[in-house]
Amino acid sequence: MTTLAPPIRTAAQAEATRRRRLLLIMGPPGLALLVFFLVPLGIMGLYTLRSGTLGGEMAWSLDTYRSFLANTALQRLLWRSTLVSLQTSLLCVLLAYPIAYYLAFRAGERRMTLLTIIIIPAWTSYLLRILAWKLILGSSGLLNTFLLWVGWIDQPAPILLFSQTAVVVTLVYVWAPFVALPIFAALDRIDKRLLEAAADLGSPPWYAFVRVTLPLSLPGVLAGFLSVFIPTLGEYVTPLLVGGVNGIMYGNLIQDQFVRALNWPLGSIMSLVLLVLLLPMFLLFRRSDDLLQR
Amino acid sequence: MFPRKWVILIVVLGVLLVSCGGGGAATSGAKLNVFEWSGYELPEFWAQFAAQHPNVTVDFSFFGEDAEAFAKLQTGFQTDLIHPCAGWWQLYVDNGLVQPIDTARLENWADMPEFLTKQGEFNGQQYFIPWEWGYESILVRTDKVDKVPTSWKELWDPAYAGHVAIYDSGETQYMVGALALGYEPFNTTPEQDEAIVQKLIELKPNLLTYWTDNTELVQLMASGDVWVAGSAWPETLMLLLEEGIPVEYIDPEEGRMGYVCGFGITANAQNVDLAYDYINAVTSLEAMTYLIDEYGYGAANAAALDTADPETVEMLQLADPTILNDTVFYQSLTPERREAVVSNWGRVKASP
Numbered sequence: 001m002t003t004l005a006p007p008i009r010t011a012a013q014a015e016a017t018r019r020r021r022l023l024l025i026m027g028p029p030g031l032a033l034l035v036f037f038l039v040p041l042g043i044m045g046l047y048t049l050r051s052g053t054l055g056g057e058m059a060w061s062l063d064t065y066r067s068f069l070a071n072t073a074l075q076r077l078l079w080r081s082t083l084v085s086l087q088t089s090l091l092c093v094l095l096a097y098p099i100a101y102y103l104a105f106r107a108g109e110r111r112m113t114l115l116t117i118i119i120i121p122a123w124t125s126y127l128l129r130i131l132a133w134k135l136i137l138g139s140s141g142l143l144n145t146f147l148l149w150v151g152w153i154d155q156p157a158p159i160l161l162f163s164q165t166a167v168v169v170t171l172v173y174v175w176a177p178f179v180a181l182p183i184f185a186a187l188d189r190i191d192k193r194l195l196e197a198a199a200d201l202g203s204p205p206w207y208a209f210v211r212v213t214l215p216l217s218l219p220g221v222l223a224g225f226l227s228v229f230i231p232t233l234g235e236y237v238t239p240l241l242v243g244g245v246n247g248i249m250y251g252n253l254i255q256d257q258f259v260r261a262l263n264w265p266l267g268s269i270m271s272l273v274l275l276v277l278l279l280p281m282f283l284l285f286r287r288s289d290d291l292l293q294r
Numbered sequence: 295m296f297p298r299k300w301v302i303l304i305v306v307l308g309v310l311l312v313s314c315g316g317g318g319a320a321t322s323g324a325k326l327n328v329f330e331w332s333g334y335e336l337p338e339f340w341a342q343f344a345a346q347h348p349n350v351t352v353d354f355s356f357f358g359e360d361a362e363a364f365a366k367l368q369t370g371f372q373t374d375l376i377h378p379c380a381g382w383w384q385l386y387v388d389n390g391l392v393q394p395i396d397t398a399r400l401e402n403w404a405d406m407p408e409f410l411t412k413q414g415e416f417n418g419q420q421y422f423i424p425w426e427w428g429y430e431s432i433l434v435r436t437d438k439v440d441k442v443p444t445s446w447k448e449l450w451d452p453a454y455a456g457h458v459a460i461y462d463s464g465e466t467q468y469m470v471g472a473l474a475l476g477y478e479p480f481n482t483t484p485e486q487d488e489a490i491v492q493k494l495i496e497l498k499p500n501l502l503t504y505w506t507d508n509t510e511l512v513q514l515m516a517s518g519d520v521w522v523a524g525s526a527w528p529e530t531l532m533l534l535l536e537e538g539i540p541v542e543y544i545d546p547e548e549g550r551m552g553y554v555c556g557f558g559i560t561a562n563a564q565n566v567d568l569a570y571d572y573i574n575a576v577t578s579l580e581a582m583t584y585l586i587d588e589y590g591y592g593a594a595n596a597a598a599l600d601t602a603d604p605e606t607v608e609m610l611q612l613a614d615p616t617i618l619n620d621t622v623f624y625q626s627l628t629p630e631r632r633e634a635v636v637s638n639w640g641r642v643k644a645s646p
Contacts, residue, residue: 071637077644139519146473161519162503244503253640260363260464261636262629 047088047268081250088171089229093221096180104187130241133170139160162244172236179224186220221286226285234274311513318451324350326568327373332356334551338584343575369390374563379555380413384626387416392558394419399570402577405597413554423573424556427592432544433526445547446474449524453499459514460524464639467494480625528590528610552621
């Protein structure tokens with residue numbers, strides 16, 4: 001018995017050390033997440049039940065929920081914003097896939113250089129990249145000057161800039177590189193021998209792509225799609241700068257509730273609704289691997 | 295295990311609170327905290343204060359919206375002076391955020407016209423000292439339009455389709471809608487509120503965009519994309535004229551809109567004496583003359599009308615007593631009313 005005691009204690013000690021290390025590594029980020037994310041989220045949840053924004057004696061009520069449900073304009077805008085995000089994410093995937101494909105299969109030694117070139121724009125400020133599109137789409141901008149020169153239009157049209165299309169174009173530009181990366185990673189992982197096997201068995205390249213490459217890259221596609229869809233749904237800076245009257249998104253009205261209306265309860269509900277809508281997306285994301293491997 | 299987690303959490307929260315609170319106190323020299331709109335921190339405005347107190351640092355914090363400033367103060371932001379606009383003053387007084395001001399300590403009090411100072415008086419005491427007032431009116435690129443509009447109604451004129459920009463503010467557009475429909479702003483029935491919403495939705499085909507700040511509007515008008523701008527400020531006019539762009543500032547038949555803003559000393563101010571000196575500096579003749587010449591705003595110190603550039607005073611009719619009677623000034627809104635007005639504006643913006 002005594003000879004067995006030391007190894008057991010060592011195992012227990014090792015377990016304790018492992019736990020302590022884990023706590024040391026996970027503790028600070030976990031705590032930061034708790035204090036700066038979960039607690040504020042809880043406070044926001046409480047705000048939805050208040051009848052006003054500031055002040056001491058305020059009743060708890062469900063009034064704000066009722067007014068949100070009654071506000072069809074807000075719901076319509078949420079729907080329209082969802083469509084804008086969907087459009088953006090789909091376009092991003094369509095544009096990014098060929099790039100990722102080229103990088104994974106054709107670029108060879110140049111892939112690192114090309115990858116860096118794709119990422120470089122992301123080094124500049126997000127705001128700067130949006131403002132650049134104001135210069136391109138504006139009435140004295142590149143596009144208008146070109147169209148005038150070609151003779152397609154006879155007057156510069158600022159309409160190119162302040163529209164929902166401008167919002168989608170700008171968002172696609174900003175996000176497409178971030179979609180290319182996960183797709184590239186997924187394509188790069190594909191065992192090239194699978195494609196050789198397909199060819200040996202007489203499959204034409206396009207059929208091999210449909211049956212082998214595409215299915216195996218879908219997790220990357222889904223990851224890319226969601227990494228655009230989730231942040232753009234709450235987007236407010238881009239529509240504010242290039243959206244004009246018709247490009248307004250749901251996020252703009254959330255900002256209005258907090259900064260202008262001093263209606264924090266309604267702003268909180270609007271934000272939580274967004275979060276709840278995105279939850280299924282997170283779950284889909286988490287289960288994507290299982291689903292696709294079936 | 296359970297209580298220990300809580301102890302850790304409380305300790306962490308405590309450390310956070312202490313470090314937040316400690317930031318402000320750890321300074322050596324005296325410091326005056328001013329909560330301002332950006333653009334008003336120019337040293338020209340407080341040169342007198344700087345000469346008087348060379349060792350005092352003036353520490354500016356900035357806000358971009360009145361609602362933002364109010365919310366920040368209400369949730370415990372520490373400052374000595376604040377500079378909100380008159381529509382919000384009542385709310386500050388009602389919530390005990392400002393202290394009464396002893397007008398005997400104000401060097402320029404005698405030169406301030408009563409129609410301005412009266413707005414800062416609540417319950418028989420002076421709480422706010424007006425500093426600037428300004429117009430909000432229609433600004434037109436005269437070289438781009440065939441006909442220069444003469445009323446707020448004409449913003450809806452299809453001749454300007456796609457070339458109108460209005461200010462992105464529920465309160466402002468509520469007033470514009472009311473004026474265009476011939477209602478008395480700040481005294482509308484629910485039916486009239488609804489009519490205003492519909493009217494503003496009808497304006498959308500004419501709009502290029504909503505402008506949100508002065509710089510943006512200057513660019514939009516200078517590029518020629520916007521021909522007619524609603525609720526533009528004199529500052530916009532001055533900047534465009536400086537660039538040599540042909541613009542005209544309209545005096546609409548329903549009247550210009552106007553606002554007054556001014557300084558209040560917070561209830562928990564730590565440097566009350568310095569605050570008084572600061573108010574005296576910014577309302578001095580030199581500072582107020584600079585305000586008229588540079589920004590084209592009306593100055594609370596009426597004596598500055600004689601020292602400012604006569605051309606600016608003439609162009610904006612700053613010295614004309616009748617124009618003030620025709621100007622429709624912003625008024626205080628109750629929190630409920632403000633919520634309604636902004637929520638209606640949200641409906642306008644969200645409508646397709």
